Amino acid sequence: MYSALILKPFFCVLIMNMFLKGWAKKTALWVALLLSVAQIIFAIFPETYHQSSFIYVISNFFKFDLAADNITRVLLLCIGIVFFVTIILAKQMIKDDDRRFNFINLLLIIVSGLNGVVLVTDIFSLYVFLEIVAVGSFVLIAFNKEMLALEGAFKYIILSSVASIMMLTAIALLLLVSGSTSFSAISASLLYSTYNPLIMIAMITFICGLFIKAGLMPFHGWLPDAYTAAPGPVSVLLAGVVTKTVGVYTLMRIVISVFGLYLPIQKILMFVGASSIIFAALAALGQTDFKRMLSFSSISQVGYIVLGLGCGTTLGIAGALFHLFNHTIFKSLLFVNAATVEAQAGTRDMQKLGGLSAKMPITGFSSVLASLSAAGIPPLAGFWSKLIIVIALWLSGNYIYAIIAVMGSVLTLAYFLSLQRMVFFGKLREDLMNIKEGGLGFMIPTVLLAVITVGAGLAFPYLLNTFILPVSSIFGG
Amino acid sequence: MYAESLQLLWPFLVFVLMLLVIGIYCLFATLNLIRALIGVEILIKAVTLLLIVVGYITDHVALTQALVITLIVIEAVVMAVSVGVVLGIHTHKNSLDIRNIRNMKG
Numbered sequence: 001m002y003s004a005l006i007l008k009p010f011f012c013v014l015i016m017n018m019f020l021k022g023w024a025k026k027t028a029l030w031v032a033l034l035l036s037v038a039q040i041i042f043a044i045f046p047e048t049y050h051q052s053s054f055i056y057v058i059s060n061f062f063k064f065d066l067a068a069d070n071i072t073r074v075l076l077l078c079i080g081i082v083f084f085v086t087i088i089l090a091k092q093m094i095k096d097d098d099r100r101f102n103f104i105n106l107l108l109i110i111v112s113g114l115n116g117v118v119l120v121t122d123i124f125s126l127y128v129f130l131e132i133v134a135v136g137s138f139v140l141i142a143f144n145k146e147m148l149a150l151e152g153a154f155k156y157i158i159l160s161s162v163a164s165i166m167m168l169t170a171i172a173l174l175l176l177v178s179g180s181t182s183f184s185a186i187s188a189s190l191l192y193s194t195y196n197p198l199i200m201i202a203m204i205t206f207i208c209g210l211f212i213k214a215g216l217m218p219f220h221g222w223l224p225d226a227y228t229a230a231p232g233p234v235s236v237l238l239a240g241v242v243t244k245t246v247g248v249y250t251l252m253r254i255v256i257s258v259f260g261l262y263l264p265i266q267k268i269l270m271f272v273g274a275s276s277i278i279f280a281a282l283a284a285l286g287q288t289d290f291k292r293m294l295s296f297s298s299i300s301q302v303g304y305i306v307l308g309l310g311c312g313t314t315l316g317i318a319g320a321l322f323h324l325f326n327h328t329i330f331k332s333l334l335f336v337n338a339a340t341v342e343a344q345a346g347t348r349d350m351q352k353l354g355g356l357s358a359k360m361p362i363t364g365f366s367s368v369l370a371s372l373s374a375a376g377i378p379p380l381a382g383f384w385s386k387l388i389i390v391i392a393l394w395l396s397g398n399y400i401y402a403i404i405a406v407m408g409s410v411l412t413l414a415y416f417l418s419l420q421r422m423v424f425f426g427k428l429r430e431d432l433m434n435i436k437e438g439g440l441g442f443m444i445p446t447v448l449l450a451v452i453t454v455g456a457g458l459a460f461p462y463l464l465n466t467f468i469l470p471v472s473s474i475f476g477g
Numbered sequence: 478m479y480a481e482s483l484q485l486l487w488p489f490l491v492f493v494l495m496l497l498v499i500g501i502y503c504l505f506a507t508l509n510l511i512r513a514l515i516g517v518e519i520l521i522k523a524v525t526l527l528l529i530v531v532g533y534i535t536d537h538v539a540l541t542q543a544l545v546i547t548l549i550v551i552e553a554v555v556m557a558v559s560v561g562v563v564l565g566i567h568t569h570k571n572s573l574d575i576r577n578i579r580n581m582k583g
Contacts, residue, residue, distance in 0.1 A: 124544055131551045138558050142565060150565045151578040154510065157559045161517045162504075168524040168548070176531045181540070225581045 002066040002119050005042070005076070009035055009112040013105050025097050028104040032087050035108070039080035039115075043073055065182065066119040074321055075118045075249050078328040081452070082240035083111050085332055085445040089233040089339060092441020103143065103233070110136035110237070114245050123171055123258070124181045126250065127164065130213070133246055134160045137238060141230045152229035155222040159212055166209035173202035187258045203259050207251065207268065214247020216306065217276035220299050227295035228348075232339030235291060236445075239298050240332035244324060248305050252320070261312040269310030274404045276303030281411035285418070290338045290348040293419055294331065300408065301327045301374065307405060308389040311396050319388030322463075326381045326456065330370040333449035337367040340438040340446070341423065350419065355428035359435045362443055364424040366450040371416035373453050376409045381456035384464075489530040496523035510563045510573045514556065521552050 012031055016024035024031075046068075068076075086107060094100045113132035120126050138160075142153035175181060177199055178189035190199060208219070215223030223243070227235050251269075259265060277300050284296035305327065308320030340363050341356065342348050357364030373382035386409060393402040437443070456463060496519055503516030525545055532541025563573070570577045 124547070128547060128551065131555065135554055135558055138555075138562065142562050145565050147566070147569045148580060150562055150569065151580060153562050154559070154566065154578055157555070157562060158504070158513060158517065161555065161559075162520070165517075165520045165524055168521075169527065172524065172527045172531045175528070175537070175541070176535060179535050179537060181544075228581065 002068055005039065005115040005119065006112050008038075009108040009115075013108045013112075017105065025101045028101050029087060029091055032104050032108060033084065035111075036080055036084040036087060039076060039083065039111075043077035043080055046073065065121045065125075067121045068119060071249070071252065071321055072118050074325055075245060076115065078325060079111060079114050079118070079241050079245065081449075082237060082328060082332055083107070085240070085336065085449065086233045086237045088441050088444050089236060089336065092439055093232050093339065093343065099143075103140070106136050106140050106143075107237070110140070110242065114241060117245055117250060121184070122182050123174065123186065123254075127167055127171060130167075130246055130250070131164060133242060134164070137226075137234075137242055140234045140237070141226050143231050143234060146229070148225075148229040149231070152222070152226040156226045159219070159222040163209040163212035166205045166212070170202040170206035170209065173198055173205075177202070183253075183258050187260065190259065200264075203265060204268070206254065206259075207265065210247055210251045210254070211272060212247075213243065214251065214302055214306075215243055215299055216247075216272050216302060217279050217299060218272070220276075220280070223299060224292050224295040227298070228289060228292045232335070232342065236332050236335045236339070239294070239335050240328050243298075243302070244328055248302060248324060251306070252309055252317070255309065256317070266310045266312050269306050270398065270401055273303045273305075273307030273310055274401050276300060277307065277404060277408035278411070281408055281415065284415045285411070287415075288350050290341060290350055290353075290419070290423065291335070293350075293415060294334050294338060297334075297374065297412065297415065298327075298331055300412065301331065303408070304386065304389055304405065307401060308392060311389070311392045311398060311401075313392050313396050315388060316392035316396065318464075319385055319392050322388060323382075323385035326373065326385050326453075329449055329452050329456070330373045330382060333366060333370040333446065333453065334374075336442065336445045336449065337363050337370070340442040343442070344435050344438055345432060350422040353423045353429070353432070355424070355426045356432070356435065357424040358428050359432070360424075360437045362437060362446060366446045367424060368420060369450050369453055371420060373457070375413035375416055377413075379454075379457050381453055381460070384457065384460045486530060486534055489526070493523050493527045493530070496520075496526070508575045510566065510575055510578075511560075513575065514559050514563065517559075518552075518556065521548075525549070 012035065016028055016031070087104070090100060090103050090107070094103055110133055113129045113136060116129035117126060117133060120129060138153050138157050141156060142149050171181065174186050177196070178186045180186065212219040227239055230238060255261060255265060255269070280296045280299035280303065284293050284300065287293040287296060301323070305320045305323050308316045308323060310316075338348065340360070341353065344360065345353055345356070347353065369380065373380035376383045376386040386405070390402050390405050393405060500516050500520035500523060503519060504513055507513055507516065525548055528541050528545055528548070532538050532544075566578065567573060
């Protein structure tokens with residue numbers, strides 16, 4: 001039944017391009033919107049799903065080995081929400097019918113790939129879906145064919161290819177050891193020979209490849225450029241789900257279900273996570289471009305997720321997963337705000353902006369909410385996930401990393417306050433006097449994501465018990 | 478593991494390592510966008526060869542054949558897209574120098 005999530009977007013693209021091109025140019029947007037809503041509903045209530053016979057026949061034809069657990073459901077929900085937001089933003093920001101049709105097609109291919117990454121149980125299929133997502137992202141980053149966008153896309157292409165090559169090397173070595181590519185077979189054969197040097201090389205190569213894809217600190221070169229140069233909706237998609245799914249979720253899946261949490265791997269993860277938190281936050285302090293600051297903030301927040309994962313306890317992984325969800329929501333919200341500001345004021349340079357809250361109250365207020373959530377201020381969702389990660393680190397005896405996590409939070413508050421002060425607070429600049437609030441296409445995503453940020457914070461006890469803590473069940477099976 | 482098959486493995490492994498070193502050197506040394514892509518290609522070739530050798534040694538020839546063919550298809554797609562991006566850069570700057578794409582820093 002899960003194969004429908006991969007096949008439906010894919011076949012939509014095929015059918016829209018082959019037979020119905022004239023008709024589809026007008027309706028592609030609504031088809032994609034329908035698919036995104038279906039995915040959100042499916043992720044929240046998996047039991048409501050009814051399989052149509054057409055998909056059943058097709059999915060028998062494509063033999064996928066798919067599995068879903070609680071982590072998968074959270075990720076499917078994130079993908080659904082960001083997919084929805086991106087489509088609405090695209091309707092607002094891309095006016096030309098042809099270009100919008102191309103955009104929707106690429107978006108559907110990426111979503112199909114992302115669902116595949118989340119669901120597969122085979123290390124080579126994982127690689128294939130990662131490449132599908134990567135190729136789609138290359139094209140989308142360079143979508144406007146501006147010089148900076150091409151530059152960001154090229155850097156992403158080179159680093160992403162190097163990451164894929166590292167992963168393939170690891171896959172070949174694992175194949176040599178275990179003779180199979182499925183997760184369960186590899187993890188079974190690793191149980192007998194953990195400290196074999198070949199396996200150690202394979203694990204470290206694979207994990208370094210994923211660090212590049214996730215854009216963690218020593219390997220982050222491509223990430224700020226690609227996020228900054230990409231068009232507005234694409235930045236939301238990349239920051240919201242693409243790097244989270246491709247890098248972080250895959251890291252979680254591989255470490256938990258294939259390699260197992262060994263001490264050396266945990267140490268690497270925690271070190272990389274902590275250094276990302278601190279150095280990316282320091283780099284963000286010095287930025288003057290709205291989107292570039294958000295990208296460095298994104299690296300810093302992913303550091304928290306990896307830190308929680310590296311802690312290795314159930315509580316740590318639950319915190320990491322919750323922070324992944326929260327980060328998807330508040331970082332998408334901030335990038336939507338950035339797109340709104342760019343569209344209305346015509347610039348992203350924070351020194352040329354100021355006092356926008358007076359004229360753009362919804363954007364200003366929601367960005368304050370998202371910033372406070374990112375910095376970990378109590379009633380909002382980001383506070384709870386950071387709290388869980390810090391508690392997990394403290395309980396597992398990693399006191400230094402717990403202190404680093406708290407300090408990183410203070411730095412987060414510092415750079416977000418400077419962002420708010422420069423862009424939204426203070427006196428309105430004179431050249432921005434006739435600026436207006438963005439259109440409906442900007443406001444629907446903003447309000448939706450802001451409501452989720454506040455709602456997830458207030459409904460935290462319910463979410464913790466139903467979604468997040470059952471994560472521990474993955475250790476049993 | 479397979480002692481005698483590992484004996485068989487290592488000459489191939491030396492060649493794979495050589496290709497990897499050449500590819501990495503190419504990536505670091507070149508100042509041309511197309512040559513950078515060629516470096517990536519050499520790296521992918523090295524890994525493809527490694528996969529084939531592994532399949533040969535562990536007697537999973539059918540599995541690795543499927544993997545390698547998939548890999549070649551993916552590689553072609555990635556290269557088509559990357560050359561498109563390089564073409565875009567060329568139309569803007571009228572040169573393939575890698576120093577043109579150092580506008581964003583910090």
